[in-house]
Amino acid sequence: MTRMALPTLRLIPAKSLAFSRFGGDPELPMTALWPTSRGRNRAFLAQIDLADVRAHGGPDWLPETGRVYAFLDGDGYGFADQIEIALHRDEPVVTREPPAGVRRYPERKVTFETFTSRPSLDWLGIDLQEIDVSEAELDELSDMTGAPFGDGPEHRIGGYPSEIQGDQMWISCELIRRGLPEGADVTDAIRRAAREWRLLLQFDSDNALGMNWGDGGLFYVFVRERDARAGDFSKTITLSQTH
Numbered sequence: 001m002t003r004m005a006l007p008t009l010r011l012i013p014a015k016s017l018a019f020s021r022f023g024g025d026p027e028l029p030m031t032a033l034w035p036t037s038r039g040r041n042r043a044f045l046a047q048i049d050l051a052d053v054r055a056h057g058g059p060d061w062l063p064e065t066g067r068v069y070a071f072l073d074g075d076g077y078g079f080a081d082q083i084e085i086a087l088h089r090d091e092p093v094v095t096r097e098p099p100a101g102v103r104r105y106p107e108r109k110v111t112f113e114t115f116t117s118r119p120s121l122d123w124l125g126i127d128l129q130e131i132d133v134s135e136a137e138l139d140e141l142s143d144m145t146g147a148p149f150g151d152g153p154e155h156r157i158g159g160y161p162s163e164i165q166g167d168q169m170w171i172s173c174e175l176i177r178r179g180l181p182e183g184a185d186v187t188d189a190i191r192r193a194a195r196e197w198r199l200l201l202q203f204d205s206d207n208a209l210g211m212n213w214g215d216g217g218l219f220y221v222f223v224r225e226r227d228a229r230a231g232d233f234s235k236t237i238t239l240s241q242t243h
Contacts, residue, residue, distance in 0.1 A: 008117035008159025008199075009058050010149050011046075014109040019049040019067070022155075022209055024107025025098065026069060029091035034099055035071040035084050042071035042084060043103040045203065048157070056112040059158040061198060061225045065090065068233065070201060070221070074103065077214075077240065080176050083221050085200065085233040106209050115149045117159025122166040153204035154218070161199050161220045164241040170197040173222045173237045196224040200236060217242030 011020070019027065026044045035042040048068045053059075069086045076082040098104055154162050161169055174194035175184055203219040205212045213219055220239045227235055 009112040009157040011110040011155040014111040018109045022108045023105030027093040037073040041099045045070040080237045082238040153206040156202040170194045173197040214242030
């Protein structure tokens with residue numbers, strides 16, 4: 001699993017002014033429409049400066065410049081578009097207040113800290129009952145994949161997800177994209193296509209920000225690498241897990 005390691009950036013509080021942040025009021029182009037879903041306005045979650053992400057060694061499949069915004073449909077659990085991602089390039093931005101009645105999360109300026117992320121046994125789809133490993137080897141495997149990403153909530157960009165429940169999320173994303181139900185037969189074609197999915201953003205529950213996803217759960221936003229490289233974030237898929 002060492003050869004499968006990927007960089008991941010943890011979003012941590014910034015000590016100085018920064019564009020990237022959670023909550024508050026977004027800085028959007030004047031022409032940008034406020035995102036809606038299923039007849040309701042979305043809540044602003046975060047804005048990320050991609051140039052800063054690249055400067056900190058973030059994923060090379062993300063555009064080198066531009067700004068990514070995340071908006072949440074708080075009542076949209078189970079929908080693949082529960083979190084909507086928007087990319088805006090270098091247009092001038094202004095601070096935008098949310099529409100009336102839309103939840104406003106507390107603001108936190110953030111910067112990035114680099115870690116190494118390795119796939120879990122769940123991600124790889126390895127059933128421990130089917131492999132011959134000693135208890136010491138099992139502990140070593142668990143330590144490799146369960147290494148902490150610093151103290152505090154695990155808000156991250158790139159790498160592998162911090163799973164709460166066993167699931168091959170990359171397979172789940174491909175099934176959802178094809179309109180297939182959970183538990184559908186996973187063909188070789190589906191498995192090959194699923195390898196395109198990348199963890200774009202992971203949003204942890206965070207009491208200081210008033211963010212509690214289920215029972216202390218997490219949101220995971222995935223994007224296909226080819227779409228991300230093309231700057232197309234219109235087809236992301238949101239998954240969630242909780243305790």
